[in-house]
């Protein structure tokens with residue numbers, strides 16, 4: 001039977017249940033970086049205002065958008081609840097935003113919770129049993145749910161039913177509980193950590209990619225409009241180029257540049273204002289910050305471009321091994337500035353070029369090492 005869902009685009013309040021954002025906050029606080037992908041307090045306060053409200057407003061991610069559009073349109077045409085959706089991708093790429101868009105497009109209410117907040121199967125049963133027909137349940141950080149809750153979710157997703165266990169030991173009985181049809185939207189930064197049985201129960205999986213600079217320019221323009229900040233095209237391009245492929249970072253850099261433009265100029269963001277502002281915050285032309293540059297500089301200047309072991313590199317920059325490995329390196333590797341090899345860390349030719357340093361032996365030795 002096809003349950004009826006309300007018409008699309010009806011504005012509704014998101015209900016946040018059992019939310020525990022300590023993990024996300026600690027992750028960001030640990031790094032405390034302007035170019036970190038995770039959300040900080042200020043981000044959370046302004047993000048609601050900057051979130052696109054429907055698929056048409058959502059910039060980039062063409063494939064995911066097109067596929068999701070089909071899934072949602074078809075469900076709407078059938079008058080059915082949409083299939084469960086899994087969204088995977090790095091922090092700040094728009095997973096939470098898309099989950100809210102899914103609910104808005106379906107004209108359905110949305111309930112928001114997260115994996116770490118659901119430690120007991122009972123927590124999940126309480127949420128599931130209070131869902132309305134057609135409601136969207138957004139489960140952020142779904143890879144961090146407890147095992148028993150995960151197993152309960154399998155049955156809920158597939159059969160819209162849960163077994164509530166009453167009592168303990170041999171006398172325990174399972175009482176089946178019918179659930180109204182709902183759409184689960186799971187989000188994860190680590191799709192690889194999801195057990196296959198869980199992954200398989202999603203009807204649609206959207207992989208969010210990092211954004212192209214031109215897409216981020218559009219994000220910056222759109223946000224500047226919403227924040228009522230004047231910005232020139234080249235100012236937006238300057239911010240976009242330093243935003244590491246991530247809308248959240250683009251919006252954050254925009255706010256810092258806006259401050260600078262208001263204090264030091266007439267408030268309008270030009271290319272020069274953006275560049276000067278981001279120089280103050282030590283975010284360079286490719287979006288590297290102080291830590292990223294310190295790692296690269298040590299690798300080039302102290303170790304001739306490597307190979308050098310991670311621990312040695314970490315001591316050289318005065319940081320913990322984990323900070324270098326988990327905070328600085330992923331972006332340097334993604335940018336093709338640093339390579340991890342069995343013999344140690346190696347700077348690529350692009351790293352020498354970016355820092356404007358000539359490799360010793362004018363390139364031949366370095367090329368040999370890199371090619372080894």
Ligand SMILES: Nc1ncnc2c1ncn2[C@@H]1O[C@H](COP(=O)(O)OP(=O)(O)OP(=O)(O)O)[C@@H](O)[C@H]1O
Pocket residue numbers: 037038039046047048050051052057058059060061089090091092093094095096097098189219247248251
């Ligand atoms: N495609 C987009 N177009 C415009 N703005 C976007 C887009 N994607 C994300 N944003 C903006 O970036 C910010 C972060 O997005 P969001 O909170 O959805 O990311 P996320 O993937 O859920 O991150 P996390 O993994 O930390 O939960 C929001 O302010 C949102 O407005």
Ligand SMILES: [Mg+2]
Pocket residue numbers: 095096097140187
């Ligand atoms: Mg999110």
